[in-house]
Amino acid sequence: MDELTDFHRELIADVQGDADAMGMITAEAFLEKVSEILDEAGEASSLSQGYFSGRNGQKTVQVDAYSWDPTDEEGVLSLVICDFVLSEEPQSIGKTDINKLLTRLVEFVVAAKTREFREKLEETSNGFVIADLIARIWKQVGKIKLILVTNRINNSKTDAQPVGSIGNVPVTSNVWDLSRIQRFVSSGQTREDLIVDFAEDFGDPVPVLKASYDGAPLESFIAVIPGTQLAAIYDKWEARLLEANVRSFLQARNKVNRGIRDTIRDEPNMFFSYNNGLTATAEAVEIADMGEGLLLMSATNFQIVNGGQTTASIHAARKLDQLKDVFVQMKLTVVPPDLAEEVVPRISQYANSQNKVNAADFFANHPFHIRMQEFSRRVLAPAGDSSYRETKWFYERARGQFADERARRTPAERKRFDAEFPRLQFFTKTDLAKFENSYRCKPHIVSFGAQKNFGELARVVGEEWGRGDAGFDEVWFKRLIAKAIIFKNLERLVPHQPWYAGGYRANIVTYAFAKVVHDAEQRKRVLDLDQVWKLQRVPVAMERACLAVAEVANEVITHPPAGVRNLSEWAKKQACWAELSKLPVDYEAGFFDSLIDPDEARANKRDERREREARSGIEAQREVVSQGADYWKQVLAFGESIGKLDPREIGILRACTFLPTRIPTERQCVAALTIADKLEKYYPDS
Template sequence: MDELNDFHREFLAEVQGEADAQGLITTEAFLEKMGEILDESGELSSFAQCYHEGVFKRKPLQVDGYGWDVDDEEGVLSLVISDFHRDAEAGFIGKTDASRLLSRLVQFVMASIDREYRDGLEESSQAYVLADLIRRSWKKISKIKLILVTNRINKSKTDAQPVGKIGEIPVTSNVWDLGRIQRFIESGQTREDLVIDFAEDFGEAIPVLRASIDGAPLESYIAVIPGSQLAEIYDRWGARLLEANVRSFLQARGKVNGGIRDTIRKDPAMFFSYNNGLTTTAESVEVATIGEGLFLMSASNFQIVNGGQTTASIHAARKVAAEQLRDVYVQMKLTVVPPAHSETVVPNISQFANSQNKVNAADFFANHPFHIRMEEYSRRILAPIGDTGYREHKWFYERARGQFADERGRRTPAERKSFDAMFPKTQFFTKTDLAKFENSYRCKPHIVSFGAQKNFAELAKAIGDEWGKNDGSPFDEVWFQRLIAKAIIFRHLERIVPAQSWYTGGYRANIVTYAIAKVVHDAASRERVIDLDGVWRLQRVQSDLERALLAAAETANQVITNPPTGVRNMSEWAKKQACWAELAKRNVAYDAGFDTVVIERDALRAVDRDTRVAKREINGIEAQREVVNQGGGYWSQLLAFGKSIGKLAPKEAGILQACTSLPDRIPTERQCVAAVAIADRLEQYYPT
C-alpha cells in the first residue's frame, strides 16, 4: 500500500505539472493522460475528449470521452467517464460508486438515441457530435464498452464484465483504477489478470495433446477449439486477447478477411483444413486428466500471437453465419511462457509464427534492431547544455514499457537523485511518442491523428522497409539527435498552443501534429528543411521557429475546426487525407524570421556527408587501436579457429593474416575495421 501511495503522489504531481504547463484544469489533464494510456494499451482506438453532464428522464448522465473507429468492422463503441481526486492519499472506490458512475454513461447512450434530447443540444458542442455519431452509427455498433478511469483504488472485479444490453447491443464495463494505471506505466501490463475459464464461463474444457517433453524449456500443447467458443471468448475480451504487436498489425490493416468469412458461410466443415490456425501463449494453465485424455480447463493471461485475423473474422461471422459457425473448428498451438520470459520469448513467437504471412518484421517491433539502437544511443549520448542549461543530460528512450521505472526504482535514494538529474522525467519518451514525432515530420498528421497504436504500426512498416534497404545505416547518431530535436519542438508546441487566443479548447493533439507537418511542407516547397541541428545544440525552440509554428498552428486550427459541409465530427475529419491536403495548400503568413530557422537541403546534405566521413575516420582509428591491443597472438588463434570451422572466406583469412604480423607490421585502418567485424561474427561460434 505504501508503494501505491508513493506512486499516487508522483502521478498527481505529474498530472498537476501537465495541467500547469498546458493551462488546463487538473481534471482535464488527468483525462488527457488517461486517454493516451487507453489508446496506447489498446483498450480503445482514437480517444477523443467530450465533456458533458445532464439529466435524461430524471436520471443523471455524463460522458467525458469516447473511442470509435468508423473503419473497424468490430463495431465497438467505447465511452469513458472520469473520477479524479486531488487527495494526497489514495482513496478507495467501491462497487456501488463504480456502478453509479458507469450507469451515467448508459443514460447518455439512451439520451443520444432520443431525438428530443439531441435536438436540445447545441449543434457545435462535443456532446451533440457524439450523440449524433451514436445515432448515425447505431446499426454498426456491435458492442458498447463502458470505461471508468479513476485515481482511486478499486478492489472489486470489473474487468470486461457483462452488464446487460441496450436494445440488442451487449454492454460491458471496465475500470482503470490507480493500481492498474501503475501496472501499465511501470511494467506495460494492460489488463487485470485475464483468466479464461473455458469450462466454467465458455461452455466446455478443450481437449489437448501435450507437445513438450519433460525438461523442455517451455510447456506446450496442441488443441482444437470450436469456432463458436472462440467467437464467444473474443466477444468478451476483444482485441485485448491479441498480443500487442499483433493488435497493431491488425489495426493497421483494418478489414475482416473476406476469404475466411466466405469459408464459414459456404463450407464451414472445411475450415479446419483450409486455415492455418492459432498460435497462442499463456502465463500459466490448468490442465486436468479426464478419463483417458487431457483437457485445458483455464489459461491465465491468454494471448493470441498469430491468428488475430482468423479470430476477428470468426467473431464477425456470428452476425451473418451463426448456424454455420457450429461446424467450424480451429487448430491451436499453446505455449506456456512465464512472465519472466515474456518480453524476449513472446515477440519471437509473434515474428516467427507470422513469417508464413506477408508480414514485415517491423510489424513485430519491440525487439527490432532499430529500437535497440535508439535505446543504446539514449543511454550513451549526452545532450548539449544549450544556452539556458547548466549541465549535460540525456534523453531516456523506453524501448519496452516499464524500463524507466525499473531503472530508477532499483537505485538507492542517492543514486536516484543522480539518475533524475541525468534523465529528467521531461526527457523520457516511448515508442509511440517517437512515432508521433517522426510521422509529424514525415507530413502524415492524419495518420498521427488515428492514435498511438495505428500511428506506431504505420511508422513501423516504413522504418522496417528503410532499415532493410540500407541495413540500418541512415539511423545513426545524427538521426537520433535530430529525433530529439523533433521531440523538443513537438512538446514545446504542445505546451504553448493552449495559451493562444485563437485556441478554444479540444483538438490540441491534432493541431500540434498538423502544424509541424505544415512547417515542414512549406520549408520543403522552398527547397529547405527545419534546422534540427540548431534545435539540438540549443536544446530549445528558437523564437523565430516558435512564431512560424504558431502561425501554422492557427491555420491548422481553422482547417480542423471548420470541416466540409456534412462533416460534424472534427476528430474524424482530422484523420482524413483530405484534411491534410486542405491545410497543405493553405497560405501561411510567416514573418522574415522563418528564413533563419530553415536551411537549404544542399547544406544539410553537406553536413551529413562530412559527419559520415568523420565517423568513418573515428571508426578506423578505434578499430586500429583495438586490433593492436589484442596483439598478433590473438589474431593467429582467431585465424586458426575460423579455418577449423570453415567459416572464413579467402579474403577474410587474408585480412586476419595481416593482423598476425603485429607488432612488426600494423594493418591499415580499413583492414582493422574488417578484422573487428570478422571477430564479432566468429564470436557466435565460440564453444561455451
C-alpha cells in the same frame, strides 16, 4: 501501499501542473493524461473529450469522452466517465459507486437514441454532439465499451465485464483505477492476470492432447477450439490477446482476410481444413484429466502469438449462423514469465501463419532497433540552414507505429506531431537497411529487395552487436540519418535527370550511393556525415558527385553484358557492382575537397561524446525540460524496474517528473542526463 501513495501524489502534482499550464480544470487534465494511457494500452483509441452532465427525466446522465472509428469493422463505440478526487491520500471506490457512475453512461446512451432528449439540448453542446453521433451511427454499432477512469482505488476487481445490452448491442465495462494506471506507467502492465476460463466463462473446457514429453523444457498441447468460443473470448479481451504477437492486427483488409471471411460464409465446414490455425502461449494452464482425455479448463495470460488475423476475422463474422460449424486448430505452449521475453518472439517467428510474416517483423525486437527507436523519439535534428525549428526523425520499429501515433491524436495534436516528425523524416526498418547497406557498399544486396536486404543487415548487425554494442550510440544514429538524407535526396533527384529513361530508380540510387562511398575510400577518405547531419541536407559538392555517379550507374545497370536480358536480375549480381566499382567517374574537384580523413571522423565522434558528457548546466536544464515529464517518468519507471537506480538517482529523476510545475536545478539536470545515459545500455533488455 507506500509506492501507490507516492504515485498518487506525483499524479496529483502532474495533473495540477498540467491544469495550470493549459488552463483546464484538474478533472479535465486528469482525463487527458489517462486518455493517452487508454490509447497506448489499446483500450480506446483517439478519444475525444466532451464533458456533459444532465438529466433525462428522473435519470442522471453523464459522459466525459468518447471514441468512434467509422472504419472499424467491429463497430466499437467507447464512452468514458471520469471520477477525479483531489486528495493527498488515495481514496477507494467500491462496487456501488462504480455501478452508479457507469449507469450514468448507460442512461446517456439510452437517452441519446430518443429524439425528445436530443431536441432539448443546445446544438453546440457536447451532449448534443455525442448524442447526435450515437443516433446516426446506431445501426453500425456492434459493441459498446463503458470505461470508468478514476484516481481512486477499485475495491471490486473486475475487468472487461459484460453488463448486458442496450437494444441488441452488447455492453462491456472496464475500470481504470489508480492501481491499474500505476501498473501501466511503471511497467506497461495494464491489468491483473488475463485469465481465460474456458469452462466457467466460455461454455466448455477445450479437449487437448499433450504434445510434450515428461521433462521437456516447455509443456505443449494440441487442441481444436470452436469458432464460437474463440469469438467470445476475443469479444471480451480483444487486442489484449494479441499483445505478444509478432505484429499488431491492424484491421488489415487484404485478400487473405477476405478469404477467411469468404470461407466462413461459404464453406464453414471446410474452415479447419483450409486454415493454418493458431499458435498460442500461456504462463500457466489448468488441465483436468477426466479419464477419457485431458481438458483445458483455464489459461493464465493466454496470448495468440500467431493467428491474430484468423481470430479477428472469426470475431468479425460472429453474427453469421455458419460460425457454429467453424473449428480452429490450436498449438498451445506454456511459457513461464521469466522465459517469455526470450521464447515468445521465437515462437512467433517460427510458427506457421495465414499471412506471410516478413523477416523484418522478426528482428523488430532486437535491442538494436529498440535503441534506434529511443534515439528517434528523443534526438532533435538541427534546424539546418533551410528551416527555422528543430525536428525529429521517426523510426518505425514495428509496422504501423507512425500511423498509429498520428491517428490517435486530435487534429490540433496532429499538427504538432507533424511539425515535430515531418512525414518526409519517417523511415522504417527496411528503409534503414537500404541506407546502411548502400553505405556499406552492398548495392547488389539492396537490389534483392527489402526483405532479403533486411535479412542481410540483421545478420551483420546481430554479429556486430554481439561483439559489443557501444558503437551503436547517438553519434551512430545521427550518421544513419545523414545516410538517409543522402539516399532520399538521390531518390528525389534521379527521376528528373535528362539521362533517366524510367525504371530502375531504386537500383540506380543504391549503386550511386555505394559508388560515392567506395571512391572516397579509394582515396582513403570518407563522406562528412556529421556535416550532412548539421545541415540536414546534402552539400552541393556531394550532391553533384552523387548525380555524376548516378548517370554512370544507370549506364552500367541498363547495359548488362551480352546474354543478360533481365536488368533487375543483373543489378542483383556481384558482377554488376564489381563493374561499376572499377569505372572512373568525372568528379568535380570540390567533391574530393569536401571529404574528410577517417581519423578526423573518429575524432569528431570522440569530441561529440566528450561534449555530451561535459554538458553545461544550462544546456542540461534545457534538454531536461525539452524532454518533458512523461519522458522522465519512463526513465524512472524503467530504471526502477531493472533495479539499476540508487535512492539518490531515484530522487533526481523524480524531481524531473514534476515538469513544468517545478524545474530541476542545473546540477540535478546534469545528473539526470548522466543517469539516462547510464540506463541507455540496459534499455534493449527491457
